[in-house]
Amino acid sequence: MASLDDLKKRIASVKSTQKITKAMKMVAAAKLRKAQENAENGRPYSEKMKNVILNLSNGVSDKENAPKLLSGTGNNKVHLCVVMTSDRGLCGGFNSNIIKKAKSFFSKILSEGKELKIITVGSKGNDQLKRMYGDKIIENISFKESKNANYFDAEKVSKIVIDKFEKSEFDICTIFYNQFKNVITQIPQAQQLVPLNNEVSEEKSSEESYEFEPDEDEILSNLLPKNISTQIFKAMLENSASEQGSRMSAMDNATRNAGEMVDKLTIQYNRSRQAAITKELIEIISGAESL
Amino acid sequence: MSEGFKIEIVNPEKSFLVKEDVLEVVVPAFEGEMGILKDHISIISFLKPGIIKIFSKSGEESYYVEDGIVEFKDNNLSILTSIIFNVVDLDKSKLEDLLKKAEEEANQTEISDQFKYLADQKVQVLRSIN
Numbered sequence: 001m002a003s004l005d006d007l008k009k010r011i012a013s014v015k016s017t018q019k020i021t022k023a024m025k026m027v028a029a030a031k032l033r034k035a036q037e038n039a040e041n042g043r044p045y046s047e048k049m050k051n052v053i054l055n056l057s058n059g060v061s062d063k064e065n066a067p068k069l070l071s072g073t074g075n076n077k078v079h080l081c082v083v084m085t086s087d088r089g090l091c092g093g094f095n096s097n098i099i100k101k102a103k104s105f106f107s108k109i110l111s112e113g114k115e116l117k118i119i120t121v122g123s124k125g126n127d128q129l130k131r132m133y134g135d136k137i138i139e140n141i142s143f144k145e146s147k148n149a150n151y152f153d154a155e156k157v158s159k160i161v162i163d164k165f166e167k168s169e170f171d172i173c174t175i176f177y178n179q180f181k182n183v184i185t186q187i188p189q190a191q192q193l194v195p196l197n198n199e200v201s202e203e204k205s206s207e208e209s210y211e212f213e214p215d216e217d218e219i220l221s222n223l224l225p226k227n228i229s230t231q232i233f234k235a236m237l238e239n240s241a242s243e244q245g246s247r248m249s250a251m252d253n254a255t256r257n258a259g260e261m262v263d264k265l266t267i268q269y270n271r272s273r274q275a276a277i278t279k280e281l282i283e284i285i286s287g288a289e290s291l
Numbered sequence: 292m293s294e295g296f297k298i299e300i301v302n303p304e305k306s307f308l309v310k311e312d313v314l315e316v317v318v319p320a321f322e323g324e325m326g327i328l329k330d331h332i333s334i335i336s337f338l339k340p341g342i343i344k345i346f347s348k349s350g351e352e353s354y355y356v357e358d359g360i361v362e363f364k365d366n367n368l369s370i371l372t373s374i375i376f377n378v379v380d381l382d383k384s385k386l387e388d389l390l391k392k393a394e395e396e397a398n399q400t401e402i403s404d405q406f407k408y409l410a411d412q413k414v415q416v417l418r419s420i421n
Contacts, residue, residue, distance in 0.1 A: 041305035048301060048369050052335060052362050151303040151373055210364075213322055213336040222337055223360060233303050 004276070007269040011262060018258035024090065025251035032183070032244035038148065039180060039237040046234045049227055053196070055210060056220055067217065069162075069224040072195030073171045078115040080170035081105065082161065082193075084177040084235055085125030086243045087144050092250030094178060094186065094243050095124045101188040102176045106133060117170055121157060121236075149240045154233035161232075162225050165194060177235035178242035184249055186242040191235070193228055296329045296366035298345060300354070302375055308354075310347065316368060317344040318361050319416075333364045338372065340393075340413040342420075353378040355420065357413060378420060390417045 002010075057070060083102045085095045102125075109116050119139045120126040126140045139160060143153045161173060173194040178186040212219055295312035316327045319341025327334075338359040345352045359372030376385075393413035396402075402410070 038304065042303055044299075044306050045301045045303050045371060048362070048371055049360075052360060052369075052371070055362075056335060154303075155373075209333065211332050211334040213320060213325075213334065219335060219337060219360075226360075230303065 002272075004269065004272060007265060007272065011265045011269065014258050014261050014265065018255055018262065021251045021254040021258060025248055025255060028091075028244050028248040028251060032241065032248055034148070035237070035241040035244050036180070039241040042234060042237045046230050049223075049230045053220075053223060053227055056212075056216060056223065057196070067221045067224055069165065069194055069228070070196050070220060073168065075171040076114070078117065078170040078172070079109050080117045080119065080161070080164065080173045080194075082119045082121060082157070082173065082175040082232070083125045083129065084175065084239050085120070085122035085128075086239070087123050087142055088243075089124060090250065091243050091247035092253075094246035095122075095128065097186065097188045098176050098178055099125060099128045101190060102129070103132070105174070105176075105190055106136075119157075119160065149233070149236035151229070151233050154236055155229045157232050158225065158229040161193070161228060170194075175232065175235055177239045178246075180238050180241040180245060183245040186246055189235075189238075191231070193231055196224070196227070294329065295347065296368060298368045298370070300343075300370045300372065300375065302372055307372075307375055310345065313345055313347045313368075315346040317342075317346075318370070319343070319356070320361070327361075327363055327368060329366060331363050335360070335362050337361070338370075339409060340416050342378065342416065343370065343375075355381065355416065358409075381420065386417060386420060390414065393417055 081102060083098060085098055089095070106116055106118075116133075116136050118129065118133055118137045119141065120129060120137060121141045121143075123140070123142045123144070126137065126142075130137060141157060141160070143149075146153055164170060165173070172192065175191050175193050177189055177191075179189045181187055295314050298308070298310050298313045298316055299306065300308040314328070318325050318327065318336075319338055320336045321339050322336075324341070325336065338356055338361060340357045341355075343354040343356055345354070355376045355378055356370075356372045357374040359370055359375075362369045362371075376389075381389075393410055397407065397410035397414050399410075
């Protein structure tokens with residue numbers, strides 16, 4: 001059994017850990033509010049963008065000659081996966097959830113005999129993936145310097161994606177991120193970026209005719225790269241909100257666990273203190289009796 | 292019935308401006324400036340660097356944009372843009388920063404004609420504000 005001194009030290013150390021996790025929780029909570037606000041403010045833009053693209057792609061009469069970013073290359077041999085994770089740890093299952101989702105997708109693709117290329121955004125994802133898929137990772141991007149998700153970072157990522165598409169280095173691009181639902185729940189998402197997934201367009205084919213200036217094709221070819229940036233930006237916003245939410249609940253749990261541990265250790269400490277006193281008393285009494 | 296229409300300007304970070312009862316909006320569309328009045332036909336177009344002018348009863352407002360998309364439908368004008376500034380808020384130093392950046396872009400040698408044209412536009416517009 002541990003001595004009284006050892007127990008005392010352990011209690012002190014657990015208490016100081018608890019202080020740290022509590023502080024991290026507070027910080028995460030403050031950041032979460034901001035990130036959530038940002039994510040909500042960013043929604044109108046991506047929604048509007050989606051609508052415009054929808055209306056446009058309905059207007060394209062000549063599907064055959066539609067821009068490749070919309071209709072795809074016609075192949076599905078080479079997959080590019082953009083895995084978006086955080087740069088920092090200690091945020092519960094946040095990164096592992098994305099990686100898990102991505103890994104199951106990867107093994108599906110590989111078992112179908114298709115080629116796989118990976119771009120990781122955020123260093124944590126890179127750390128976890130490079131052990132298994134190190135040879136498949138073609139690029140690793142990290143935005144450690146920028147405090148908040150911003151549009152320019154998103155544009156950098158999308159530029160890389162579009163460049164690679166134009167050099168026909170891949171056929172299908174999928175992006176992995178965590179969608180923020182609430183503080184406890186974040187849903188890992190796999191969203192196809194290229195070619196554009198237009199399942200929705202069929203149900204909402206409005207008869208509204210638009211005037212285009214210049215013509216549809218030109219607008220589309222300008223709009224589609226922008227849409228990719230927008231989608232990536234949206235993913236970044238969702239991700240940063242999810243990261244903070246996940247960290248907050250993880251740290252909340254940690255604080256609670258530390259509290260429980262302190263309680264348990266305190267009881268143990270008190271008991272052994274009591275036992276020591278009792279033992280001493282017995283010794284004194286039995287010493288007196290024997291006289 | 293109101294006499295005007297509704298305008299909404301959004302950038303990726305937030306909804307930049309929402310305004311009801313606007314009488315006329317002039318946007319720098321790609322193929323030239325375009326004035327939009329109430330009951331305009333539905334249109335989608337995109338923007339080149341320039342000034343958006345909004346006329347309403349309370350007066351006139353100007354915004355500097357570098358790119359964007361306009362959509363007009365059912366008397367709702369939506370403008371999606373990534374870089375937008377209220378001209379009133381643009382002070383000298385900010386303007387000079389933007390101008391310097393635009394000039395650098397315009398002076399790059401290995402750029403496509405379209406890009407060059409856009410960069411030149413930026414410089415021109417920024418100079419005209421000055």
